[in-house]
Amino acid sequence: MVVGMVLGPELLNVVPFPLALTLVGEVGLLLLVLEAGLEVDLAMLKQIGGKGLVVAAVGSALPLGIGTALAFWVARIDIIEAFAVGASLAPTSMAIALNILKVGKQLHTPCGQLIIAAAVIDDVVALILLSMVKALQNDPLSPTDFVIPIASSAAFTLAIGGFAVVGMPRLMKIPVVKKHSESETFVNIAFFTLFLLAIGLMNATFYGKSSFLLGAFLAGLCFCTVGKIQVSMTTSPRVSFLWLTLCFFPRRKRPCGTPR
Numbered sequence: 611m612v613v614g615m616v617l618g619p620e621l622l623n624v625v626p627f628p629l630a631l632t633l634v635g636e637v638g639l640l641l642l643v644l645e646a647g648l649e650v651d652l653a654m655l656k657q658i659g660g661k662g663l664v665v666a667a668v669g670s671a672l673p674l675g676i677g678t679a680l681a682f683w684v685a686r687i688d689i690i691e692a693f694a695v696g697a698s699l700a701p702t703s704m705a706i707a708l709n710i711l712k713v714g715k716q717l718h719t720p721c722g723q724l725i726i727a728a729a730v731i732d733d734v735v736a737l738i739l740l741s742m743v744k745a746l747q748n749d750p751l752s753p754t755d756f757v758i759p760i761a762s763s764a765a766f767t768l769a770i771g772g773f774a775v776v777g778m779p780r781l782m783k784i785p786v787v788k789k790h791s792e793s794e795t796f797v798n799i800a801f802f803t804l805f806l807l808a809i810g811l812m813n814a815t816f817y818g819k820s821s822f823l824l825g826a827f828l829a830g831l832c833f834c835t836v837g838k839i840q841v842s843m844t845t846s847p848r849v850s851f852l853w854l855t856l857c858f859f860p861r862r863k864r865p866c867g868t869p870r
Contacts, residue, residue, distance in 0.1 A: 640826045643733075644808055646708055647830020648839065650730060652775055654723040662727030669728060670735045673699035694743045701736035730827075737821035738763045745819070762818040770811065770828040779835050797838050804833050 617625045625631065655662070678696030681687050687695075707729050711717040717726070741759030781787060790796045811825030833839050 640808075640812075640823070642708075643823050643826045644804075644830040646726075646730070646733075647827040647832075648834050649708060649717065650726065650831055650834045651718060651723050652779075652834060654718070654720065655727050657720075662724055662731055665724070665728035666731035666735065669732050670700045670739075674739070690746050694746065697736070697739040697743050700739055701733055733827070734763070734767060734824065737824045737827075740821050740823075741819060758819045762815070763820040763824060766811070766815055766818065766820060766824060766828060771831060774828070774831040774834065778832055782835055791836070792838060800833065800836055800839050804829060804839065807832060 614625075616622060619625075619628055674696040676696070677699040678689075678692045681692035681695040682689055685692075685695075707725055708717070711722045711725065716722040738760055741763060742756055745755035745759055782791065787796075808826050808829035811829050812822040813825070815825035815828075816822040
């Protein structure tokens with residue numbers, strides 16, 4: 611991050627095509643958020659959801675409040691810019707927490723899931739704050755600029771999250787689906803559906819004045835009960851990238867996932 615700040619257009623400006631590098635970084639970020647949604651353990655999340663909500667609320671409110679107050683009272687900058695400073699401090703690095711818990715083999719423990727639950731809620735709040743910061747760029751500002759991102763993010767989270775918690779597990783228990791859930795064909799179809807859903811939800815959340823990262827996370831959350839996808843996503847990243855290529859280049863004739 612520091613190297614990007616120093617070499618980027620804001621300081622030395624020696625990096626060619628910074629927008630292209632930003633696009634590559636956003637694709638990587640999307641895949642990390644997608645994987646974070648896949649790694650959520652719904653059963654354990656239901657048990658510790660209340661604790662995770664409290665931890666996330668405190669973890670979001672304190673950095674937001676302290677950052678905004680310091681920027682406004684100490685740095686003497688405008689309140690809108692101070693709010694943007696506070697919002698930049700609110701997110702929890704879910705991807706880093708996820709990797710650390712994986713390496714330490716603590717991801718599926720109660721403590722690990724509490725951390726992930728808090729990070730998930732915290733990042734959803736951060737995505738809403740990001741939408742609000744973008745809304746602050748509108749001139750002139752109106753109350754709807756704040757209400758729409760919050761209402762849109764809440765609606766998407768409740769609707770898609772509700773399907774992930776209630777609808778998808780029921781779908782996986784249908785005899786025909788359960789019978790073929792371990793087959794390679796089912797995994798390929800599930801991967802294709804996952805990426806199509808991610809692309810669709812990213813567009814829907816973006817045009818709904820929310821954050822497209824929320825759409826990527828909710829897409830992964832919908833498939834967190836499909837264990838075969840979780841294993842393939844972490845152990846066979848090549849398959850994931852092939853299916854992602856197929857989504858963007860549908861004219862490709864060779865079936866993605868088929869090794870050369």
